[in-house]
Amino acid sequence: MTTAxxxxxxxxxxxxxxxxxxxxxxxxxxAEAPDTAAALELRARAHFHRASLPPAEVDxxxxxxxxxxxxxxxxxxxxxxERQDRRTEARGVRRVLAVVTGNEEHLADHRAFA
Incomplete structure (x- = not known):
């Protein structure tokens, strides 16, 4: 089969x-196109939905x-x-996200974890 x-x-x-x-x-x-951003994102989302959190993090x-x-x-x-109970690391990512977006709402932990 083809990549497409x-x-x-x-x-x-x-x-x-x-x-x-x-x-x-x-x-x-x-395997055919390792730097395909859309494929990495979709696979990370699929891992996240399966609660396969370490592979999601890698992607x-x-x-x-x-x-x-x-x-x-x-x-x-x-x-x-956050789902891996690594809130300190998550806060660091959220700080960067808040700066990139200009949206301070990203600084708050996800409601389920607050």
Whole structure:
């Protein structure tokens, strides 16, 4: 199969909330194109939804290496760290996010963790 087909299958799986399959398809996409920001983001989201938090964190950090001002990646990384009870690290990410966006609301812990 082609990378484009694996990407389509990953998107379809994600939309159907079959996050495990989405991750498997995205693994194939990223094997062929490791610096594909959209694939890293979607795989991080799929990992997050599966509560596979360490792999989500790895993908989000890789994504932020490619796109240092990606607001969504920063927010999801903060939430991922919070879910792992790493609130101090999450606050650091939230501070950067607040500076990048100019929105101080990002400084607050997620409601579920406050």
């Amino acid at each position: 087909l694996y990407w389509k299958l990953a998107e379809d799986s994600f939309e159907q909330k079959d996050y495990r399959s989405a991750v498997q398809h995205l693994d194939r996409v990223l 989000l950090r890789a994504l932020l290496e490619l796109e240092p001002t990606n607001e969504y990646a920063m927010l999801l990384l903060a939430r991922t760290l």
